[in-house]
Structure formats: C-alpha cells, structure tokens
Amino acid sequence: MSWALIADSSCNLRGYMPSAPDTIYRFAPLKVNVGGQEYVDDEALDVAELNRRVAAEESATSSACPSVGEWADRFRSADNVIAITISANLSGSYEAAIMARDIVLEENASRNIFIVNSRAAGGKLELLIVALDRYLTEHPDATFNEVTAYICNVEQSSTVLFLLSSYENLAKAGRMPKVAGMLANKLNIRMLGTASSEGTIKVLGPARSQKKAFEKIIGSMREDGFQGGDVFIDHVFNEKAAEDLAARIAAEWPTAKATILPCGGLCSYYAETDGLIIGYGW
Template identity: 80%
Template sequence: MSWAIIADSSCNLRGFQPQAPDTIYRFAPLKINVAGEEFIDDDSLDVAELNRKVSAEESASSSACPSVGEWADLFRSADNVIAITISANLSGSYEAAVMARDMVLEEDADRNIFIVNSRAAGGKLELLAVEVDRYRLAHPDATFNEVTAHICDVEQASTVLFLLSSYENLTKAGRMPKMAGALANKLKIRILGTASSEGTIKVVGPARSQRKAFEKIIATMKADGYSGGPVYIDHVFNERAAQELEARIHADWPDAEVTIMPCGGLCSYYAEEDGLIIGYGW
C-alpha cells in the first residue's frame, strides 16, 4: 500500500524525502494576490520579490487556498493519504481539502484520506508532517487508523509561536488590531504571539529586545510543558536570529532537536520582515 504525506504551502518543507517505505511528500501551493498580480507559493517563487511588492502596496493583499481540484489530484497519488492544512480559521484550505477528499472517495471508496487541521501555520505543520513519517518508520505495521490517531495526539500536544517585528500585513488583513500594530511598529517592539481560535494573532507579550523576546519564548515553552522534543524555527531572511534562538533552546534542553528553515511565500506574508515562526511539541 502506498502512502502520501501532503500539506499546503503554509508548511515550509521543500524537498522533503520521507524515510518510511512507499511514502511520498507533496505540497499544494497557496497563492498571494498583490495589486492584481498572483504569486504562486511553490519552489519557483521569489520570496524576496513578493515581500517587496507586498510592502510597497498600500492596500491589503490577499491569499487564496489550493483549489478542490488541486487537492484531489494530490489525493489520487497514493492509497493512504495524510493531509495537513493551515488553520481552518486562516484560510479555506482545510475546507477545500475536505471537499476534495469526499470527491476522491466517491471515485474510489477503498482509499484512505485523513485531513488534519493544524490550527497553525509554519513550524507546527512541519513537525506534524515529519512526525507522520517517523511514526510509520518506527511502526511499519501500523494501520491507517493508528497513524491518524497518533498524529491527532501530536497535533493536540504541539503549538506555534510567532515572533514578529513588523505588523503591516497583519493589520491590513485584519489579523491584528490596527492600533496595536501601529504602536508596535512605531516603538519598534517585538511581539510574541500565537494562533488564536478566531484566526488572529493572540499576543503573548511584547519585548523591547531580541534577548527579552527569546526569554519569553523559553518561558512560554516551559509553561506549555516542553521537555526537549522537536522544534522547527522558520525565518523570514533572518537565519542569524533563528540560530541564536536555537542556541538559547539548547542551553535549557541540550538534546532538543531543532530544525531551521526559510519561510515560503505564505508564511513570509504573515510573519513579515525578520519574523520567526516556532513550532514545537512536548
């Protein structure tokens, strides 16, 4: 039986090669619309150019989820499919994937398709996608239902944090109160936030410096019960800060497995210049 791990492009894994047998990884690109120009969030996207055009555009830009047809084509690629989407409160990606699943199962009821609403973006999706592969590699005889039960447990026991230095896109899109975003920009305050159930950024706390921001991240991870599991740090052209955060995490949890990667288009759109997205499980 063949397997596929599929995510939308809010997951920043690119070129991921699963280690479990008979398993592939694919992603469905979202689109970002800027002043009538569409940018497809795939391997060929020039993320720096996208960010430049979004910053120069005074009106709100927008994103569009993968179509039902795009999801359906990916779902036909294997007998057993685990799909992971950006938060259903941020995008229609989850809904489109559900519609595609129903359509493909009408064609072939013997397939297995399970869709995970990550309730996040960025690093948490990467954690979930890799964990599907690791679980199957460690449990080669696991049934589809056992794999889906495990990944649901992991989703519940993992979270995402956003460390932001710029807030223009979030305020334009209504993801953050305009007054809070304008004040934070003016005072050059870093904001640590997480994904709320309403699809906005829920502020955990402000920080005047990167050092203070990292202290808040470590304190939040400890409060969540993190004890050294996987951490994914996605950055918007800010690898140095990601590496410094990695060192700070290792100071408290030497055995933590930290992976750093650049943000694709969709996550760069939300995290903005110098932003970090941190996903972790415990």
C-alpha cells in the same frame, strides 16, 4: 499500501523526502495577490521579490488557499493520505481540502483520506509532517486508524509561536487586532504571539530586544511542558536570529533538536521581514 503526507504551503518544507517506506510528501500551494498579479507559493517562487512587491504596493494585497482541484490531485497520490492544513480560522484551505476529499472518495471509495486542521501555520505543520514520517518508519504495519489517532494526539500536544517585527499584513487581513498591530509598528517593538485554541493569533506581549523576546519564548515553552525534542524555527531572511534562538533552546534543553528553515511565500507574507515562527511539541 502507499502513503502520502500532504500539506499546504504554509508548511515550509520544500523538497522533503520521507524516510518511511512507500511514502511521499507533496504540498498544495497557497497564493499571494499583489497589485493584480498572483504569486504561487511553490518551489519556483522568488520570496525576496514577493516581499519587495508587497512592501511597495499601495493597494490592498491578499492571500488565497489552494483550489479544490489542487488538493484532489494530491489526494490521488497514494492509497492512504494524511493532509495537514493551515488553521481553518486563518484560511479556506481546510474547507477546500474537505471538498477535495469527498470528490476523490466518490471516484474511489477504497482510498483513505484524513485531514488535520493544524490550528497553526509554519513550524507546527513541519513538526506534524516529520512526526508522521517518523511514526510510519517505526511502525510500518500501523493501520490507518492508528496513524490518524497518533497524529491527532501530536496536534493536540504541539503549538506555534510567532516573533514578529512588522504586523501590517496581519493587521490588514484581520489575523491580529489592528490596534495591537498599529501600536507595535509605531513603537518599533517585537511582538510575541501564539495560536489560540481556536486557531487564531493570540498576542502574548511585546519585547523591546531580542534577548527579552527569547526569554519570553523559553518561558512559553517551559509553561507548555516542553522537555526537549524537535523544534522547527522558520525565518523571514533572519537566519542569524533563528540560529541564536536555536542555541538558546539547546542551552536550556540539551536534548532539543532545532531545524531552521526559510519561510516560503505565504509565511513570509504574514510574518514579514525578520519574523520567526517556532513550532514544538511536548
């Protein structure tokens, strides 16, 4: 039986090759609309150019989820499909995936398709995809129900943190309180946030320096019960800060394994320049 691990492009894995046998990884692209032009968040996207266009655009910009057809195309890739979407409270991606699942199952009821609402974006989705791949590698005879039970448990015991220097796009799109975004931009301070249990962005507080911000991140990870393991750090043209954070995490937890990835279009659009998105579990 073949497996397909599918995510939308809020997962910043590009060109990922699963280790598990008979398993593929694919992603469904979100889109960013700027000045009447649509940018597809795929491997060909020039993220730097997108960011320049967004910064220069005076009119409203927006994002759009993958279409039902795009999800359906990917769901036809294997006998067993696990799909992971950006938080259902941040995008219509989850609902589009649900509709696509129903269409594909009407075509062929023998397929197995399970959709996970990550209640997050960025690093948490990467954590879930890699955890799935590892589980399938270590348990090649696992049933579909065993795999879905496993990934639901991982989703419940993992989260994401956002360390942002600019909040304009998030505030405009209603993804965070406008007052908090305006205040943070005006004072030129970093803001730490996390995904709430409902999947929206919850502001944890400001940090006036990178050192203070990293202390807050380590504190949040400690409170969550992180004891080492995989950490995914996504960055928007801020690799040095991602490397510094990875070193700080390793100093606190020597068994931690940090993977640093550049943000694709969707995550760059919302995290904006210098932003970091950190996914981890416990």
